[in-house]
Structure formats: C-alpha cells, structure tokens
Amino acid sequence: MNEEKLEQQNTVTEEEEFELIYERPVHLTETRLHYCPGCGHSTAHKLIAEVVHELGIVTKTIGVAPVGCAVFAYDYLNIDMQEAAHGRACAVATGIKRVMPDKYVFTYQGDGDLAAIGIAETIHAVNRGENILIIFINNAVYGMTSGQMAPTTLPGMKTTTSPYGRDTSSMGMPLKMCELIAPLKGTFYVTRQAVHTATNVRKARKAILNGFKYQTLGKGTCFIEIISNCPSNWKMTPVQTIDFIEKDMIPYYPLGDVKVPKPEDLKQ
Numbered sequence: 001m002n003e004e005k006l007e008q009q010n011t012v013t014e015e016e017e018f019e020l021i022y023e024r025p026v027h028l029t030e031t032r033l034h035y036c037p038g039c040g041h042s043t044a045h046k047l048i049a050e051v052v053h054e055l056g057i058v059t060k061t062i063g064v065a066p067v068g069c070a071v072f073a074y075d076y077l078n079i080d081m082q083e084a085a086h087g088r089a090c091a092v093a094t095g096i097k098r099v100m101p102d103k104y105v106f107t108y109q110g111d112g113d114l115a116a117i118g119i120a121e122t123i124h125a126v127n128r129g130e131n132i133l134i135i136f137i138n139n140a141v142y143g144m145t146s147g148q149m150a151p152t153t154l155p156g157m158k159t160t161t162s163p164y165g166r167d168t169s170s171m172g173m174p175l176k177m178c179e180l181i182a183p184l185k186g187t188f189y190v191t192r193q194a195v196h197t198a199t200n201v202r203k204a205r206k207a208i209l210n211g212f213k214y215q216t217l218g219k220g221t222c223f224i225e226i227i228s229n230c231p232s233n234w235k236m237t238p239v240q241t242i243d244f245i246e247k248d249m250i251p252y253y254p255l256g257d258v259k260v261p262k263p264e265d266l267k268q
C-alpha cells in the first residue's frame with residue numbers, strides 16, 4: 001500500500017469518531033507494574049482503583065500494603081497507602097481505622113502474609129469486628145520468595161518446600177480462610193472471588209464495591225478472598241494457570257459468597 005493510501009486509512013473522520021470504552025483507571029499511577037505476565041495481582045489492583053474512583057472516595061481511602069509480591073502496591077495505586085511489616089496489615093489497619101473512623105480502610109495481603117505469619121492478626125482483627133475491608137490474594141504459594149508452600153497450597157501441589165507435593169498427613173490440609181472466619185460474629189461480609197476470566201473479574205469488582213460500601217455501616221469486617229494466578233511459581237504459562245484454577249483451585253476453594261448481610265443489616 002502506498003503512503004497516501006495508508007494515511008487515508010489511518011485518518012479518523014468526524015463521522016467515524018470512536019467511542020472510548022476502556023482506559024487506564026484514574027487511580028492507577030503511570031508506574032510500570034513489576035508483576036509477571038498473567039499474574040492476578042495486577043487485575044486486583046485495577047479493580048480497587050476502579051471501585052475507589054466509582055465511589056468517589058479516593059481522598060477518604062487508606063490502604064495497607066503487604067510484604068509479598070504486592071509490596072509495591074503503594075507505587076501502583078494512587079491512593080494513600082501505609083506499608084506494614086509482613087503479616088501485620090490487619091493490626092496496622094485497625095490502628096488507622098480507630099484513629100480515623102471516617103476513612104475507608106483496606107488491607108491488601110497475600111496468603112503467606114495473611115494466613116501464615118499474620119494469621120493471629122487476621123483472626124483477632126476479624127473477631128473484634130474491626131470495621132475494615134480485607135482483600136486477600138490467594139495464589140496458593142509464597143510468590144515473592146520463589147514459591148514456598150503456603151497455608152493455602154493444595155493437597156499434592158508441588159512447591160519449592162513440598163517438592164513431592166503437599167502431603168496432608170504431615171503438612172495438614174489447606175486453610176479455607178473464608179470458611180474459617182465466616183462463623184465469627186465480627187465478620188459482616190465474606191466472599192471468595194477470582195480474576196482468571198472476564199466474568200469472574202466483573203464479579204470480583206462487584207464484591208470489592210460492596211466491601212467498600214458496607215464500611216460506612218460500621219457493622220464489622222468485610223473479607224474478600226481472590227483466587228489469583230501465579231504462573232511463575234506454578235511453572236505454567238498464563239493460559240495453563242486458567243485451567244489450573246478451574247480444575248484444581250476452584251473445586252477446593254468454591255467461589256461465591258460465604259456470608260452476606262441480611263437486608264435489615266444494610267440499614268444504618
């Protein structure tokens with residue numbers, strides 16, 4: 001094709017103006033994400049940024065970043081963030097929320113962070129009914145430190161510290177955090193979502209939206225688990241991880257709401 005024709009083809013006339021249907025969320029910074037291709041963390045970040053924008057609460061929101069692959073969450077989210085030591089995000093969020101009860105406070109934590117080293121902080125914050133939103137990224141391994149076994153590693157799953165597969169007779173069964181905390185009176189909303197397909201991304205977005213909205217009611221902890229891909233440590237291509245989530249993760253970690261508020265609980 002000659003240059004003149006090419007230019008004609010690439011020129012948008014007034015009649016042909018495009019409708020903008022997707023753009024970078026306003027509250028994601030321009031910083032290049034360091035996540036591996038196919039990692040679920042980036043999708044989860046995007047959803048938080050979108051929801052905070054939709055609710056118009058960016059100046060009232062404070063997030064607590066974990067130690068783990070998402071340690072730089074404060075660089076990616078254009079939201080006030082506080083870094084916490086590994087596992088301590090729920091305790092830090094408790095302090096922030098108690099001092100500034102009008103803020104929307106959330107934690108963002110991996111499974112090593114929340115369900116291993118930080119399990120005491122998690123259980124006690126939830127049991128106290130701290131009025132915070134906990135976003136829990138379950139990728140079944142310690143991603144950042146090269147894929148050691150986490151409390152959520154599936155039975156038989158190979159990791160760097162369970163090279164023959166998780167043997168549940170000596171290593172115990174994986175912890176189902178949603179089911180563990182839902183019976184506690186302090187929890188208000190508990191749900192498990194995923195980000196490996198477009199439909200699930202939409203459902204996860206709705207859950208995050210609810211989690212932030214419910215915080216204004218002051219009736220307890222909202223807990224959103226997100227099943228997330230870790231292609232690098234699962235030693236899979238991003239496409240293979242989608243299959244793994246469908247066939248192996250979801251049967252053990254069923255998606256959906258585990259505890260939802262009753263209609264009367266939604267009144268101020």
Ligand SMILES: Cc1ncc(C[n+]2csc(CCOP(=O)(O)OP(=O)(O)O)c2C)c(N)n1
Nearest residue numbers: 067068069086110111112113141142143144
């Ligand atoms: C007090 C403390 N103990 C251990 C570590 C080492 N460490 C860093 S990240 C990590 C695990 C992260 O796994 P996870 O929370 O599941 O996050 P992911 O990287 O999978 O998103 C560990 C054990 C640390 N930084 N600080």
Ligand code: SF4
Nearest residue numbers: 035036039069143230
């Ligand atoms: S190691 Fe896993 S969790 Fe960490 S950035 Fe890579 S894919 Fe994501």
Ligand SMILES: [Mg+2]
Nearest residue numbers: 110111141143
């Ligand atoms: Mg993890």
